[in-house]
Amino acid sequence: xxxxxxxxxxxxxxxxxxxxxxxxxxxxxxxEIRACINCGTCTGSxxxxxxxxxxxxxxxxRALTGDESVLKDIDIWLCSTCYYCxxxxxxxxxxxxxxxxxxxxxxxxGYILDSHFVLANNIFYATGHGVPATGENNKKWRDLxxxxxxxxxxxxxxxxxxxxxxxxxxxxxxxxxxxxxxxxKLKEERAKAEKKxxxx
Amino acid sequence: MTEAKKELxxxxxxxxxxxxxxxxxxxxxxxxxxxxxxxxxVPDLVKYAxxxxxxxxxxxxxxxxxxxxxxxxxxxxxxxLINRVVVAACSPRMHEPTFRLVCKEAGLNQFLxxxxxxxxxxxxxxxxxxxxxxxxxxxxxxxxxxxxxxxKPLEVKTVSIEPACLIIGGGIAGMNSALDLATExxxxxxxxxxxxxxxxxxxxxxxxxxxxxxxxxxTPRMVDVARxxxxxxxxxxxxxxxxxxxxxxxxxxxxxxxYVDQEACTGCGVCVDYCxxxxxxxxxxxxxTRKAIYIPFPQAVPGKYTIDMDNCIKCGICARxxxxxxxxxxxxxxxxxxxxxxxxxxxxxxxxxxxxxGLKQYxxxxxxxxxxxxxxxxxxxxxxxxDGKPTRPSDLKAPHSIAFLQCVGSRNxxxxxxxxxxxxxxxxxxxxxxQYKEKHPDADVYIFYMDVxxxxxxxxxxxxxxxxxxxxxxxxxxxxxxxxxEDHSIIIRAEDTLLxxxxxxxxxxFVLSCGLESRSDAGEVASLVRVQRxxxxxxxxxxxKLRPVDTLTEGIFIAGVAxxxxxxxxxxxxxxxxxxxxxxxxxxxxxxxxxxxAVVRPDxxxxxxxxxxNCTYGAIELIDDRHFGxxxxxxxxxxxxxxxxxxxxxxxxxxxxxxxxEQIFSIIMGGEL
Numbered sequence: 012x013x014x015x016x017x018x019x020x021x022x023x024x025x026x027x028x029x030x031x032x033x034x035x036x037x038x039x040x041x042x043e044i045r046a047c048i049n050c051g052t053c054t055g056s057x058x059x060x061x062x063x064x065x066x067x068x069x070x071x072x073r074a075l076t077g078d079e080s081v082l083k084d085i086d087i088w089l090c091s092t093c094y095y096c097x098x099x100x101x102x103x104x105x106x107x108x109x110x111x112x113x114x115x116x117x118x119x120x121g122y123i124l125d126s127h128f129v130l131a132n133n134i135f136y137a138t139g140h141g142v143p144a145t146g147e148n149n150k151k152w153r154d155l156x157x158x159x160x161x162x163x164x165x166x167x168x169x170x171x172x173x174x175x176x177x178x179x180x181x182x183x184x185x186x187x188x189x190x191x192x193x194x195x196k197l198k199e200e201r202a203k204a205e206k207k208x209x210x211x
Numbered sequence: 212m213t214e215a216k217k218e219l220x221x222x223x224x225x226x227x228x229x230x231x232x233x234x235x236x237x238x239x240x241x242x243x244x245x246x247x248x249x250x251x252x253v254p255d256l257v258k259y260a261x262x263x264x265x266x267x268x269x270x271x272x273x274x275x276x277x278x279x280x281x282x283x284x285x286x287x288x289x290x291x292l293i294n295r296v297v298v299a300a301c302s303p304r305m306h307e308p309t310f311r312l313v314c315k316e317a318g319l320n321q322f323l324x325x326x327x328x329x330x331x332x333x334x335x336x337x338x339x340x341x342x343x344x345x346x347x348x349x350x351x352x353x354x355x356x357x358x359x360x361x362x363k364p365l366e367v368k369t370v371s372i373e374p375a376c377l378i379i380g381g382g383i384a385g386m387n388s389a390l391d392l393a394t395e396x397x398x399x400x401x402x403x404x405x406x407x408x409x410x411x412x413x414x415x416x417x418x419x420x421x422x423x424x425x426x427x428x429x430t431p432r433m434v435d436v437a438r439x440x441x442x443x444x445x446x447x448x449x450x451x452x453x454x455x456x457x458x459x460x461x462x463x464x465x466x467x468x469x470y471v472d473q474e475a476c477t478g479c480g481v482c483v484d485y486c487x488x489x490x491x492x493x494x495x496x497x498x499x500t501r502k503a504i505y506i507p508f509p510q511a512v513p514g515k516y517t518i519d520m521d522n523c524i525k526c527g528i529c530a531r532x533x534x535x536x537x538x539x540x541x542x543x544x545x546x547x548x549x550x551x552x553x554x555x556x557x558x559x560x561x562x563x564x565x566x567x568x569g570l571k572q573y574x575x576x577x578x579x580x581x582x583x584x585x586x587x588x589x590x591x592x593x594x595x596x597x598d599g600k601p602t603r604p605s606d607l608k609a610p611h612s613i614a615f616l617q618c619v620g621s622r623n624x625x626x627x628x629x630x631x632x633x634x635x636x637x638x639x640x641x642x643x644x645x646q647y648k649e650k651h652p653d654a655d656v657y658i659f660y661m662d663v664x665x666x667x668x669x670x671x672x673x674x675x676x677x678x679x680x681x682x683x684x685x686x687x688x689x690x691x692x693x694x695x696x697e698d699h700s701i702i703i704r705a706e707d708t709l710l711x712x713x714x715x716x717x718x719x720x721f722v723l724s725c726g727l728e729s730r731s732d733a734g735e736v737a738s739l740v741r742v743q744r745x746x747x748x749x750x751x752x753x754x755x756k757l758r759p760v761d762t763l764t765e766g767i768f769i770a771g772v773a774x775x776x777x778x779x780x781x782x783x784x785x786x787x788x789x790x791x792x793x794x795x796x797x798x799x800x801x802x803x804x805x806x807x808x809a810v811v812r813p814d815x816x817x818x819x820x821x822x823x824x825n826c827t828y829g830a831i832e833l834i835d836d837r838h839f840g841x842x843x844x845x846x847x848x849x850x851x852x853x854x855x856x857x858x859x860x861x862x863x864x865x866x867x868x869x870x871x872x873e874q875i876f877s878i879i880m881g882g883e884l
Contacts, residue, residue, distance in 0.1 A: 048622075050661045051706030055691030056572075060713055061704075069711050099572065099691060103624040 030077030035116050036109070044075055044109055046102045053096030053106045065089035067096050067106060074113055082117040088124060118190065121197025128198070132191040139168035139178035234360040235267035237293035238352065239284055241275040241300035243330055250334035251345040256299065259349050263356045267293050276306050281313045288317035295359040299327040299352045320364035322806070322869065327355035350881070357877040365868055368804040368847065372458035373554035374398065374797050376790075379450055379736065382410020383429065383779060384771025384786040385559035386436050391790035393441035397797060400551050401436065402464055403446045407511035408433050410561055414494060414585060416592035416599070418779055419642040420673035426510060426594065433512040446513060451548075453740050456851070457766030458554045458802045468544035470518035471504070475539035478506070478514040482529040482540075490522045492596075495589045498604070499596030504529050508594065518542075555766050555793040558750055559786065560736055562772040565620030565725040569627050572692040573616070573723055579605040580699050581721045583619075584639055591646050601651040603720040605699040610719030612655040613647055614703055615640040616690045621726030622661065631747050633726030633776040637664045640724040641677045648681045657684045657716065659705055667778060688714075693721060727776040742767055749775045760789040765802075768792050807869040808850035809857060815864035816842040822856035822865060831856060 024042055028034045036044045053067035054060055060067060065086040073081035081087065087110060096106035117123070123131075135141055144152055144164055153163035168174045182188050238260040242248035253271045260269035268287060272280045275298055287293050296319070298310050303326040311321035329348040337344035376392050378385045381403030389401045401408070415425040436442055445464055452463040488503035503523040504516050518529075518540075530540035564585050567575040574581045580603050582590070593599040601609040617640060621633045637660065644656045663685065665674040677683045690705040701721040707714050729748030730736070737744050742762040743751040750769045753761040760768050770789040771782040796802065809830075818841030823831045830849035836842050843856075843865070857865040863872055 046624075048661060049708055050618075050689035051687075051708040052689045052691050054706035054708075054711075054713055055688065055704050057713070066706075066711055066713075068706060068708065095691075101618070101623040101625060101628065101689065 030075060032074045032077060032079065032082070032113075032116060036074070036112060039112060041105075041109060041112055043102070043104045044071060046104055047071055047075065048102060050101060052099050052101060056095040056099050057090075058093060058095065059089050059091050063089045067110065070113060071106070071109055074109075074116075081113070082120055082122045085124060087113055087117065088127070118194055121194045121201065123194050123198070128191070128194065131187075132195065136179060136182060136188065136191070137175075139175050144169055232294065234265045234295050234362075235293045236263075236265050236295040236297055236356050236359050237284065237287050238263070238266055238269040238356060239275050239280075239296070239298045239300075240269065240271050240329075240352070241280070241298065242271065242273045243300055244273065246330055247300070247334045247348075250338050250341050251329075251348050255345070256329075256348055256352065260299075260352055260356070263353060265295075265360050266356060275300055276309055281309070284310070284313050285317040288314065288319050294319065294323065295362060296324045297327060297352070297355045297359045298324070299329045299348070299355065301330040302328050321367075322365040323359075323362050325355045325359040325362065327351045353881045354878045357881055358874050361871065361874040361877050363868075363871075365806045368806050368808075369801045370458050370804055370848070371801050372797050372799065373460075373552050374800075375400065375551070375553040376555045376557060376793050376797070377402065377450070377453075377460065377462050377551060377553040378557045378559060379740075380404075380410070380559035380561055380771070380773065381408030381436075381444075381446065382559060382561045382771060382782075383412045383432075384561070384773070384782045384789075385410075385557070386432055387783050387786035388557050388559060388770050388790040388793075389436055389442050390432070390439065391787055392794060393439045395790075395794050397441065397794065398553075399439075399442045400462075400464070400553065401442055401444050402448050402450055403444075404449055405507065406447045406469070406515075406517040407507045407513070408436060408444070408446060409508075409510075409512070411585075412779060413508060413510070414496075414592075415588050416595070417642065417646060419638045420667070420669040422642075430510045430512075433510070437512045444513070447517060450736075450739060453556070455552075456804075457764075457796070460553050460556055460766065462551050462553060462556070464549050464551065466547040466549065468520075468541075468546055469515070470520060470523075470541055470544050471516045472537075472539040472541055473513065473515045475537045476515040477537055477539075478516065479536075480506075480516075481536075482516060482534055485528045485531075485534050487526060487528065488522050488524055490519070495596045496583075496586045498586055498589055554797050555768065556740060557768045557770055557786075557789045557793060558736065558740065558742065558762075558773050559770040559789075560730050560733065560773045562727040562776070563730055565629065565633075565728050567619050567723045567725055570619065573619070573690070574693050574695065574701070574721075575723055578693070578695045578699065578701060578721075580610070580701055580719065581693070581723065583723050583725045584636065584643070585725075587643050587722045588639075591643060591650070599650070601647065601654070609651055609654075611651075611653065612657070612718040613644070613720045613722060614657040614659060614690075614701070614716065614718045615644060615722045615724055617658065617660040617663075617724045618689065619723040619725045620728075629726055629728060629747065631726075631776065632664065634664070634666075635776060635778045636724040636726060638667070638670055638673070638778070640722070641665075641674055641683070643722065644683045645677050645681050648683065655684070655718075656681075657686055657718065659686050659688055659690050659703075661687070661689055667780070686714075727772055730773075733773075740764070740767055742769070747775070749773065760785055760792050766796060805852075805869070807852040807867060808847045809845050809852065809854070809865050809867050811843050811845060812864045812866065813839040813842050815862045817862055817864075818842050819861065821859055821861065825855045825859050827853070827855065 026037050028037050051068050057067050059065050070081055070087050090110045092107050094107050100106050157163050164170050168178060240253050240256045242253050257269045257271050260266055272283060274280050296314055307326055310324050314324050315321045329351050333344045333347040375398035377400045378389050379402050381401050389399045393399045409429060412425055412429050418425050437444055447469055448464050448466045450462050451465045453460055455461045482504045483502050486502035486504045489500045491497045492499045492501040494507045504518045506514060506516055529535055567573055589595040591599055603610040617636055621629050624630055640658055644658055647656055663674060665671040686707055688705045688708045690703050692704050694702045696702045696717055701718050703716045705714055733748055742764050745751040750773050752759045752774055753763050762769055768789040770786040818833055820833055822843050828849050828851055830846045831843050833841055834844040852867050854867050857867050
């Protein structure tokens with residue numbers, strides 16, 4: 012079908028949404044979030060939610076209705092992206108994508124777990140590895156490699172330290188570094204404000 | 212006759228057009244509120260129209276379909292200003308009849324009218340491109356004026372209507388339509404595919420919200436249908452071909468062989484005791500068995516036996532003299548075909564239950580204690596396989612806890628699901644839950660729902676008392692998945708969305724409240740009778756609000772769930788509506804046909820006979836004319852105006868009235884012929 016014809020057949024999407032978070036979903040083309048009828052299939056299907064306090068439907072509902080506390084809720088990081096909810100949603104909402112988008116928004120606004128931040132900002136940025144093979148803790152892996160006659164470090168940026176710079180350039184180019192710096196700044200500001208609140 | 216009427220008659224006579232005088236076209240450009248005027252400048256269109264050849268007057272008005280708008284056109288006709296009318300407005304689908312009537316009332320032949328669709332074909336589709344829309348509207352008006360100049364007066368053709376109706380489907384809807392029409396004195400052919408009438412309603416135990424016994428209110432109607440002398444009941448039959456048009460349909464009906472002489476069979480049932488073949492019973496949805504020679508259920512109408520040849524082993528026992536005393540068994544029976552002539556057709560083919568096998572997470576077909584709503588109905592029925600005792604399939608013991616899941620297959624936007632709400636499931640599950648409580652008061656009954664839609668008369672009260680008086684637990688949440696526990700129990704996982712917590716529940720039996728679907732062969736029926744279906748698969752009504760029982764094919768009506776999911780009272784109401792619409796048409800005795808049929812120009816025809824071969828309707832034959840020799844001749848009663856002959860005529864000797872060569876070419880050339 013020609014694009015011209017398609018333009019008329021495609022139903023108009025009214026983008027304005029009352030909740031600030033939901034607006035970010037709609038602007039990113041994920042207006043499906045507004046089709047949710049709160050049937051609970053996602054929560055009922057969730058293997059993570061069976062063991063933790065993560066509630067898929069509630070997280071999406073809070074995003075949709077503008078409950079901003081959902082961004083700092085650590086439960087949204089407990090989704091294992093198994094895609095059960097995605098496969099069963101009767102409204103055909105890509106639920107897992109919604110949770111991932113929710114996490115993206117949280118990080119943009121500086122809500123990132125300390126462990127994630129350290130991993131992403133410090134370790135990944137500095138070494139080019141999520142799980143670096145250098146350091147005291149990983150000595151046994153290096154020994155293991157050697158026992159098989161391999162060089163102790165794999166042929167990655169570990170073996171080519173000059174490539175770390177290239178990795179960092181890449182991360183800057185895609186905006187990763189900026190995202191992390193912004194998150195760090197927002198985190199710090201919030202910590203200061205909290206401290207001030209406490210003192211008062 | 213009053214003075215005014217006399218005056219009108221005089222005026223009428225003065226403006227009669229023969230078609231030979233110089234055309235004077237009146238162009239009426241409609242604002243259609245803002246539908247047209249909001250996109251293009253109507254005054255500019257009027258100015259443009261005035262420049263076209265033979266245009267005597269061009270006018271603008273807000274709504275030409277209104278009384279005032281119509282009068283503007285009438286006055287112009289009656290004052291002798293114009294003798295051709297072009298209305299540039301909406302689609303002719305709705306208002307062509309309106310404006311034809313305007314011409315007729317003003318005394319002008321109604322076929323001297325032409326409509327330019329500048330709404331659907333211009334301002335609606337090009338609303339984001341006003342300049343382009345303006346150019347398109349100009350062209351459309353130019354083409355219509357060009358055609359209008361070539362229009363000739365025509366006379367409408369009337370055909371008589373056969374006072375008989377063919378009803379396809381013998382469920383509660385088809386039966387009600389049949390009884391109404393038969394009582395009004397029309398001949399009715401009621402065609403039913405299975406060996407008995409009654410449809411799905413016969414399978415139900417009770418009906419909500421009054422808890423009437425379904426069979427008790429249905430079977431008297433079935434008997435009425437069988438006894439009515441105006442109704443020719445054709446069970447175990449199928450319509451295989453429909454030809455013709457409104458008022459004069461001809462249907463071919465195949466009577467499938469029963470292999471039992473239906474006249475001779477007394478319905479004594481001795482054969483059943485002797486038949487050695489045991490097979491699944493469709494009526495009880497596989498929960499019980501039947502023999503190869505059977506009647507679907509005890510109250511079946513007609514109560515005569517049928518042999519299921521797919522399973523019969525032709526052992527010959529039932530044909531033995533000591534088994535079948537009336538000697539009714541006919542192993543060599545062949546299908547019979549009969550042709551009937553009817554004026555109208557009502558489609559009441561009903562529905563199929565959604566098959567939940569595809570929804571693997573619910574375990575239907577895998578776990579014995581997961582059943583669908585219709586199977587539950589049979590289990591609860593006192594005429595069912597277990598006489599309505601509380602039982603579950605795995606061990607035939609009474610389940611102490613039952614869970615129902617709503618919206619199975621319905622309100623599901625995934626592939627394989629139905630997007631619509633099936634309307635009846637909320638109430639049938641509530642009814643079954645209450646019935647189960649009555650039979651087993653200690654049982655725990657749960658209904659998992661997304662919304663409860665208790666929309667009908669008495670339904671909300673019925674739902675309220677299900678909670679208050681029966682203690683049925685309604686849990687808001689759609690079940691995510693089930694697994695089987697010990698002793699074939701069912702473990703349910705869901706979220707209680709009102710508590711916002713996931714839950715696990717073990718029940719003894721699990722019922723899927725499946726939705727209603729269009730018949731799996733609805734597409735074949737649609738092409739057989741030439742009606743349209745909507746995207747959900749059900750037959751499409753002519754207008755969703757104002758013509759809910761008509762189809763876009765004149766003379767064909769729809770009733771019951773064939774049109775869309777509905778409960779019994781709504782099905783009956785629609786069936787009565789369809790019968791009334793059919794009767795309205797037939798009571799007139801004749802119907803007007805548009806005179807758009809083919810005509811031969813004898814001076815051009817060379818009698819080659821090409822058109823005779825091309826005509827699908829057999830409307831053309833070659834004759835010997837006294838003046839022109841061998842030429843084609845067209846039977847206007849048979850001609851449908853399809854144009855196959857005209858397009859293929861090498862001498863341009865055949866015209867279609869309303870679409871003559873001159874008219875079509877003048878449209879193409881925009882009047883510059």
